[in-house]
Amino acid sequence: xGKTLAEKVWDAHVVRKGEGEGANxxxxxLFIDLHxxxxxxxxxxxxxxxxxGRKLRRVDLTIATEDHNTPTLDIDKPIxxxxxxxxxxxxxxxxxxxxxxxxxxxxxxxxxxxxxxPQLGLTQPGMTVVCGDSHTSxxxxxxxxxxxxxxxxxxxxxxxxxxSLKPFKTMAIxxxxxxxxxxxxxxxxxxxxAKIGTGGxxxxxxxxxxxAIRALSMDARMTICNMSIEAGARAGMVAPDQTTYDYMxxxxxxxxxxxxxxxxxxxxxxxxxxxxxxxxxxxxxxxTLEPFVTxxxxxxxxxSLSAKVPSPEDFGDENAKAAAERALSYxxxxxxxxxxxxxxxxxxxxSCTNSxxxxxxxxxxxxxxxxxxxxxxxxxxxxxxxxxxxxxAEGLDKVFKxxxxxxxxxxxxxxxxxxxxxxxxxxxxASTSNRNFEGRQGKGGxxxxxxxxxxxxxxxxxTLSSPSDxxxxxxxxxxxxxx
Amino acid sequence: xEAFTTHTGIGVPLRxxxxxxxxxxxxxxxxxxxxxxxxxxxxxxxxKDESFILNQAPFNAGSVLVxxxxxxxxxxxxxxxxxxxxxxxxxxxxxxxADIFRGNSGKQGLLAAQVAQDDIELIWKVLENAPGTExxxxxxSKTVECGNVVATFDIDDYxxxxxxxxxxxxxxxxxxxxxxxAYEATRPSFKPKTIPAKVEAS
Numbered sequence: 001x002g003k004t005l006a007e008k009v010w011d012a013h014v015v016r017k018g019e020g021e022g023a024n025x026x027x028x029x030l031f032i033d034l035h036x037x038x039x040x041x042x043x044x045x046x047x048x049x050x051x052x053g054r055k056l057r058r059v060d061l062t063i064a065t066e067d068h069n070t071p072t073l074d075i076d077k078p079i080x081x082x083x084x085x086x087x088x089x090x091x092x093x094x095x096x097x098x099x100x101x102x103x104x105x106x107x108x109x110x111x112x113x114x115x116x117x118p119q120l121g122l123t124q125p126g127m128t129v130v131c132g133d134s135h136t137s138x139x140x141x142x143x144x145x146x147x148x149x150x151x152x153x154x155x156x157x158x159x160x161x162x163x164s165l166k167p168f169k170t171m172a173i174x175x176x177x178x179x180x181x182x183x184x185x186x187x188x189x190x191x192x193x194a195k196i197g198t199g200g201x202x203x204x205x206x207x208x209x210x211x212a213i214r215a216l217s218m219d220a221r222m223t224i225c226n227m228s229i230e231a232g233a234r235a236g237m238v239a240p241d242q243t244t245y246d247y248m249x250x251x252x253x254x255x256x257x258x259x260x261x262x263x264x265x266x267x268x269x270x271x272x273x274x275x276x277x278x279x280x281x282x283x284x285x286x287x288t289l290e291p292f293v294t295x296x297x298x299x300x301x302x303x304s305l306s307a308k309v310p311s312p313e314d315f316g317d318e319n320a321k322a323a324a325e326r327a328l329s330y331x332x333x334x335x336x337x338x339x340x341x342x343x344x345x346x347x348x349x350x351s352c353t354n355s356x357x358x359x360x361x362x363x364x365x366x367x368x369x370x371x372x373x374x375x376x377x378x379x380x381x382x383x384x385x386x387x388x389x390x391x392x393a394e395g396l397d398k399v400f401k402x403x404x405x406x407x408x409x410x411x412x413x414x415x416x417x418x419x420x421x422x423x424x425x426x427x428x429x430a431s432t433s434n435r436n437f438e439g440r441q442g443k444g445g446x447x448x449x450x451x452x453x454x455x456x457x458x459x460x461x462x463t464l465s466s467p468s469d470x471x472x473x474x475x476x477x478x479x480x481x482x483x
Numbered sequence: 484x485e486a487f488t489t490h491t492g493i494g495v496p497l498r499x500x501x502x503x504x505x506x507x508x509x510x511x512x513x514x515x516x517x518x519x520x521x522x523x524x525x526x527x528x529x530x531k532d533e534s535f536i537l538n539q540a541p542f543n544a545g546s547v548l549v550x551x552x553x554x555x556x557x558x559x560x561x562x563x564x565x566x567x568x569x570x571x572x573x574x575x576x577x578x579x580x581a582d583i584f585r586g587n588s589g590k591q592g593l594l595a596a597q598v599a600q601d602d603i604e605l606i607w608k609v610l611e612n613a614p615g616t617e618x619x620x621x622x623x624s625k626t627v628e629c630g631n632v633v634a635t636f637d638i639d640d641y642x643x644x645x646x647x648x649x650x651x652x653x654x655x656x657x658x659x660x661x662x663x664x665a666y667e668a669t670r671p672s673f674k675p676k677t678i679p680a681k682v683e684a685s
Contacts (some may be wrong), residue, residue, distance in 0.1 A: 150561035152590035
């Protein structure tokens, strides 16, 4: 019988097969091709190596960047928050001691770890990629098996360049059809999570398939794979194709010459065989999909933007009912309110989900020539220093600044508020990030997850809005953002 | 890692689903560079509310957390497990755990026991009707007892074995170092290396 994409990548990395079969099988030992490191989940792992007198086995397969704690203003000054500064300085000292390549704040290649890996060409099809960060699933967009790990596993990978893993089940997410203008990859993944739930992917590797996925750019595929973890899945993947190769070619660490040809020959084998079967298949219709937005405090609590805030009574399951009641109370929302009547205080365009150049372009296309609602503050935080430079070369920074948005330096920023970019208690935010958990963006902050174009339209109108809600005058710009 | 066979301690009913890692430990506490001392960070936002269960005796002395489904969703932060352990929890019962959280628990000797939701409901009732009731979690027999409720729980065999033996993962893997070296020799040349950097330093 044929194999799925996930199974092919898995099988190609088995160092040692676990003994036994089925439920009683021991885990396989898998080789890790790329280990991405950042300041938050690594200090205790480096310390563990030091205490045990162990080396970092493959510094040539390891790369570090500073992202979670980094300020997005005044980056040439010492970091004001002492504990943040200590954590960054600890990463710098550890990388020096163990010989790990590091892109520090101020470096042209610094940025969110999941933006940096792909843009350097280090993320490639068929690889195993890990990082002490749950959004490592992002790299699955290249047909890599990429997953987030805890600090103990970070230390394990540092010491052995392997991980012990129990085989996953496989789930196909079939998205057929054509997205309408103003509907994006973010809406696909929010709709998938609303459909299968925050635990629906638990124990599975998801493979996104179908004509709507094939039509997506790499930046858009990364948005989808990024949020696989919000459905509980360990990883999400898209089979590589010409779109992938075109993105890869010429990147600093992409293969060259004969290596490129050998790589492409291998990458061409990385697709699910026709006679392979998935444990579960889920279908989503791209033709009828509308912009999606969350109303609650987990990413599964989402609805179409044209819908109303649901009532707890809409949920049959007692746990879901209680969760909805609690979420409405935290979010300060009344059941039955049209989503589009909800006024926001802040718009955040950024995070490893939506901070790549295409995200910035799509948002800029919406706001160009329009005025921001004066009561709304808008933060634009590029995913990496490289994305920021690219955007500035295209003049996007001017579009955002003229609109009245704040143009910041790269990092995770308000996605999780480990730096000064946080919401105040009660402050409501339309955010292109990935988690609407209680307090995620700042204590008491209220988050609605949206796509970059919905974020931009919301900044114009002050209430949750889709691009089609703006006056028809310049909707010509909508072409080309259907991806 | 300390071996785990059985544990008996006060049960804490946490009637809530989707307890995510940002609730277990908010990001602001992740700036520390130590592996211990996170007890104050556990459920930090909720503990500001006097009615929160861990602010009430005898639950504040609890060591077995009995939670709703989808416990530990969200981030990969192992700090969530460290915070639960530092507070004094030895086991968490839930009908469904997020994968990464469950993996992290297994590495740190915190037992993540998967119990059917119907049994969780029965245990919640016992703990709410008689606060301070102890829960016995037995990893050898994979059973949990609370008042008159006796239930079984699921845990994968490999994690169970490692917990029972208190084994160090890295040490186990390094017993197979020859296999790793042999695998490394077969990797194709087109796979990327981070060093030397193919970008200018700035």
